[in-house]
Amino acid sequence: MTPDAPLCDAPHSGAPDPGAAEIPAAGLRSAEPAAVIEIRDLYKSYGQLDVLRGVSIAARRGQVVSLIGSSGSGKSTLLRCCNLLEDSQAGEVLFEGEAVKWRGEGPARRPADRAQVTRIRTNLAMVFQQFNLWSHMTVLQNVMEAPVTVLGRARADVEAAARRYLDKVGIGDKAEAWPAQLSGGQQQRAAIARALCMEPRALLFDEPTSALDPELQQEVVRVIKDLAAERRTMMLVTHDMKLAADLSDHVVFLHQGRIEEQGPPDQLFGNPKTDRLRQFLRAGTAA
Numbered sequence: 001m002t003p004d005a006p007l008c009d010a011p012h013s014g015a016p017d018p019g020a021a022e023i024p025a026a027g028l029r030s031a032e033p034a035a036v037i038e039i040r041d042l043y044k045s046y047g048q049l050d051v052l053r054g055v056s057i058a059a060r061r062g063q064v065v066s067l068i069g070s071s072g073s074g075k076s077t078l079l080r081c082c083n084l085l086e087d088s089q090a091g092e093v094l095f096e097g098e099a100v101k102w103r104g105e106g107p108a109r110r111p112a113d114r115a116q117v118t119r120i121r122t123n124l125a126m127v128f129q130q131f132n133l134w135s136h137m138t139v140l141q142n143v144m145e146a147p148v149t150v151l152g153r154a155r156a157d158v159e160a161a162a163r164r165y166l167d168k169v170g171i172g173d174k175a176e177a178w179p180a181q182l183s184g185g186q187q188q189r190a191a192i193a194r195a196l197c198m199e200p201r202a203l204l205f206d207e208p209t210s211a212l213d214p215e216l217q218q219e220v221v222r223v224i225k226d227l228a229a230e231r232r233t234m235m236l237v238t239h240d241m242k243l244a245a246d247l248s249d250h251v252v253f254l255h256q257g258r259i260e261e262q263g264p265p266d267q268l269f270g271n272p273k274t275d276r277l278r279q280f281l282r283a284g285t286a287a
């Protein structure tokens with residue numbers, strides 16, 4: 001009944017990403033920044049269906065990591081495992097170096113510490129393909145909801161921040177509108193403002209532009225590019241290869257629940273090494 005409203009983290013400065021100034025420019029990373037979110041050798045199945053089969057991936061502070069791969073390869077599942085919206089059966093999930101505590105094993109494995117789950121989930125704000133705004137709340141109320149109710153932050157402070165983020169994504173004038181009165185691109189930008197208002201340590205995007213017409217996609221792409229320019233930590237599932245190529249520090253190609261190939265975008269898109277990736281990229285070009 002409730003949409004998968006992203007949760008938010010403990011309030012901090014509101015600055016884009018703490019420590020961002022210390023982040024070396026992409027490609028100059030001699031000492032790599034710490035991972036905000038990392039999974040190691042993760043296995044996930046739905047019943048008999050093995051969806052993730054030993055995947056390791058990390059989004060380091062200030063990095064944009066894109067996940068690409070054909071439909072059903074496990075991209076959304078991987079993103080959802082990162083913020084513990086899905087259980088996994090083996091492997092590790094680490095948030096800022098802190099490993100998730102588990103109880104039980106295999107299919108019975110569950111997170112052991114609810115407070116830890118909440119802490120992690122509230123620090124990884126998710127933006128979905130279908131926006132998932134509350135239809136009975138104005139745009140401003142949507143953006144304010146979780147910081148007030150989940151984090152218990154002061155309403156006046158949250159409202160000021162919410163208006164700032166709505167301005168940032170270019171829809172400050174829509175604060176009092178209802179979601180149904182917005183275009184798809186505006187709704188997605190409201191969803192991004194809602195995620196930002198939680199001051200998360202990282203943003204997880206699951207095909208944020210897929211539900212939009214090309215023209216509206218560009219509005220959202222511009223906002224995501226601005227966020228990347230601020231060196232926010234992001235993990236992005238996308239079918240938009242141009243977006244992945246333009247934004248990413250690192251691209252991961254998933255195939256049938258395994259990482260088939262990964263590397264910097266120039267390498268992955270310019271010089272794919274595996275037949276499967278070549279085939280995937282060709283199919284995308286032909287589409």
Ligand SMILES: Nc1ncnc2c1ncn2[C@@H]1O[C@H](COP(=O)(O)OP(=O)(O)OP(=O)(O)O)[C@@H](O)[C@H]1O
Nearest residue numbers: 046049051069070071072073074075076077078237
């Ligand atoms: N809740 C679920 N129950 C059972 N099977 C599921 C569930 N969610 C996903 N799956 C299956 O897991 C596999 C991976 O799904 P997932 O949604 O992660 O793929 P994806 O790479 O995100 O695909 P797409 O590009 O179409 O979004 C698919 O075979 C899918 O049918």
Ligand SMILES: [Mg+2]
Nearest residue numbers: 075076077206
């Ligand atoms: Mg998906």
